[in-house]
Amino acid sequence: MADWLDRVGSCSGQKIQSNSNSSILDLKSRLSAVKIPEPVKPRAGRRMSSAEGKIVISKKIVTGDVGYVLEDVPHLTDYLPDLPTYPNPLQNNPAYSVVKQYFVNTDDTVTQTIVVHNSSPRGTHFRRAGPRQRVYFESDEVNACIVTCGGLCPGLNTVIREIVCGLYDMYGVRRVLGIEGGYRGFYAKNTINLTPKTVNDIHKRGGTVLGTSRGGHDTTKIVDSIEDRGINQVYIIGGDGTQRGASVIFEEVQRRGLKVAVVGVPKTIDNDIEVIDKSFGFDTAVEEAQRAINAAHVEALSQENGIGLVKLMGRDSGFIAMYATLASRDVDCCLIPESPFYLEGKGGLLEFIEKRLKENEHMVIVVAEGAGQDLIVQDMRSMDIHDASGNKLFLDVGLWLSQKIKEHFVKKPKMPINLKYIDPTYMVRAVPSNASDNVYCTLLAHSALHGAMAGYTGFTVGPVNGRHAYIPFYRITEKQKKVVITDRMWARLLSSTNQPSFLSKKCIEDSKKIDEAHNDTGKGEHASTDVSQCNGSI
Numbered sequence: 291m292a293d294w295l296d297r298v299g300s301c302s303g304q305k306i307q308s309n310s311n312s313s314i315l316d317l318k319s320r321l322s323a324v325k326i327p328e329p330v331k332p333r334a335g336r337r338m339s340s341a342e343g344k345i346v347i348s349k350k351i352v353t354g355d356v357g358y359v360l361e362d363v364p365h366l367t368d369y370l371p372d373l374p375t376y377p378n379p380l381q382n383n384p385a386y387s388v389v390k391q392y393f394v395n396t397d398d399t400v401t402q403t404i405v406v407h408n409s410s411p412r413g414t415h416f417r418r419a420g421p422r423q424r425v426y427f428e429s430d431e432v433n434a435c436i437v438t439c440g441g442l443c444p445g446l447n448t449v450i451r452e453i454v455c456g457l458y459d460m461y462g463v464r465r466v467l468g469i470e471g472g473y474r475g476f477y478a479k480n481t482i483n484l485t486p487k488t489v490n491d492i493h494k495r496g497g498t499v500l501g502t503s504r505g506g507h508d509t510t511k512i513v514d515s516i517e518d519r520g521i522n523q524v525y526i527i528g529g530d531g532t533q534r535g536a537s538v539i540f541e542e543v544q545r546r547g548l549k550v551a552v553v554g555v556p557k558t559i560d561n562d563i564e565v566i567d568k569s570f571g572f573d574t575a576v577e578e579a580q581r582a583i584n585a586a587h588v589e590a591l592s593q594e595n596g597i598g599l600v601k602l603m604g605r606d607s608g609f610i611a612m613y614a615t616l617a618s619r620d621v622d623c624c625l626i627p628e629s630p631f632y633l634e635g636k637g638g639l640l641e642f643i644e645k646r647l648k649e650n651e652h653m654v655i656v657v658a659e660g661a662g663q664d665l666i667v668q669d670m671r672s673m674d675i676h677d678a679s680g681n682k683l684f685l686d687v688g689l690w691l692s693q694k695i696k697e698h699f700v701k702k703p704k705m706p707i708n709l710k711y712i713d714p715t716y717m718v719r720a721v722p723s724n725a726s727d728n729v730y731c732t733l734l735a736h737s738a739l740h741g742a743m744a745g746y747t748g749f750t751v752g753p754v755n756g757r758h759a760y761i762p763f764y765r766i767t768e769k770q771k772k773v774v775i776t777d778r779m780w781a782r783l784l785s786s787t788n789q790p791s792f793l794s795k796k797c798i799e800d801s802k803k804i805d806e807a808h809n810d811t812g813k814g815e816h817a818s819t820d821v822s823q824c825n826g827s828i
């Protein structure tokens with residue numbers, strides 16, 4: 291199939307067109323695009339002024355047979371319809387030219403729902419990532435930049451390295467700028483030239499060679515800087531906040547009619563980004579957390595009624611705590627933000643600790659930093675403090691829990707405890723990425739730059755059921771991914787620790803029903819119900 295699908299539902303407002311006579315799927319008659327705004331013509335080919343009209347950002351949704359839905363990503367030709375194309379230089383690259391079917395068919399899409407029944411609709415799909423036969427940039431035309439924003443994460447340097455090396459080696463690009471210090475670096479800091487030589491061994495270091503920051507997102511100043519520097523590919527590595535920022539940068543770029551591809555690479559240590567299978571650095575963080583859990587276990591084992599308490603990252607999502615617990619098998623209780631708990635009374639945490647100490651004479655507790663915040667607030671004066679990006683700053687659940695456990699056992703002189711609190715929070719994210727994360731980061735970087743070269747823009751890249759895809763920003767930013775405590779994975783954890791679920795049976799039944807209803811609408815496999823109001827103590 292030719293690249294007609296690239297234009298389906300595009301913001302250019304054209305009717306769906308096929309450049310191919312092939313009617314393999316005869317989709318022409320079946321596909322329909324929604325919310326297509328009127329075409330806005332660029333004045334001089336590359337740029338159009340804001341006075342010529344505001345482009346309405348719309349979702350590019352394409353529907354087909356049997357409930358097939360493609361949630362497509364924008365393309366430069368949506369608002370610059372006459373851009374020339376060039377053959378992909380990869381076809382002359384000695385390493386890649388031997389690959390059979392190296393180029394991705396333009397109509398390949400990746401399914402979001404992988405478990406189906408004979409009567410299921412085909413459901414949501416995303417455009418498959420990868421190199422295209424035709425590209426929208428000539429090698430010497432590209433002036434790329436890379437920025438890293440938000441918290442640190444193992445693998446940031448690997449993604450930077452692989453974007454630089456990929457652009458050089460695969461597309462012959464020679465100009466890649468590093469923006470220092472996050473978004474504000476666009477207008478308040480220097481830039482550095484990135485070459486394969488300067489980034490050669492940065493993947494062996496933790497952190498980001500570009501620096502990062504929270505806050506400081508000024509869309510107008512950022513896009514002014516992009517325009518002034520003649521940048522035409524912007525690679526933005528960061529979490530949900532960063533992708534929100536990237537989305538508004540894309541909107542402004544489009545409004546100004548610039549030939550600039552805006553590409554997001556999702557980064558989060560908490561693994562809380564929707565749609566994608568897993569975020570880079572997560573495996574490394576879980577592995578690093580094992581060291582803290584092992585230490586807690588050794589400490590707990592060595593003393594009578596020893597308790598090892600480990601606090602791990604996880605602001606709103608407890609994936610690190612859950613996977614670190616499952617991997618370790620030394621943990622007796624794992625507390626995460628998604629699963630509310632209570633301390634006192636029957637079925638409460640303190641009763642469970644007492645029981646486990648009587649059985650084993652030691653125990654290990656893992657707590658995610660966002661767990662139990664409602665209990666702490668009830669206990670202490672609430673502090674409504676936020677960081678520069680607007681994220682709520684939490685009270686230290688580890689210290690609070692240590693205090694509460696100690697207070698409880700002081701009242702039981704026949705059961706003296708030895709509690710050791712370990713807080714490895716920043717250690718799990720400041721390390722270099724492990725081998726498998728390094729490979730993952732390489733694929734992410736490659737998918738990102740193939741997309742930009744092919745003219746796609748306003749997208750985040752990531753694996754969906756194992757296949758890399760281009761995902762529209764809104765799907766990444768509309769909600770956070772959470773541990774679903776009515777899913778099998780949390781059940782595996784409960785069965786491995788044998789801890790109480792702290793939830794009443796009725797609450798679990800109710801939340802299951804709501805989740806099922808969500809999933810039946812085809813709105814995603816991981817609908818999760820907020821059960822924070824219904825723990826067993828109520």
Ligand SMILES: Nc1ncnc2c1ncn2[C@@H]1O[C@H](COP(=O)(O)OP(=O)(O)O)[C@@H](O)[C@H]1O
Nearest residue numbers: 440441504505507528529530531532534535679
């Ligand atoms: N809604 C938003 N619009 C524009 N920029 C945002 C938005 N939310 C966050 N940002 C910017 O994104 C950057 C990173 O956000 P932050 O929440 O700190 O980290 P993360 O991207 O890891 O979630 C910050 O510079 C912040 O100002």
Ligand SMILES: O=P(O)(O)OC[C@H]1O[C@](O)(COP(=O)(O)O)[C@@H](O)[C@@H]1O
Nearest residue numbers: 440441529557558559560603604605
């Ligand atoms: O102290 P900082 O840099 O604000 O980071 C702390 C926070 O960043 C996180 O690691 C999440 O950040 P990201 O989503 O940016 O990876 C939280 O778990 C943690 O609360």
Ligand SMILES: [Mg+2]
Nearest residue numbers: 440529530531
């Ligand atoms: Mg975030």
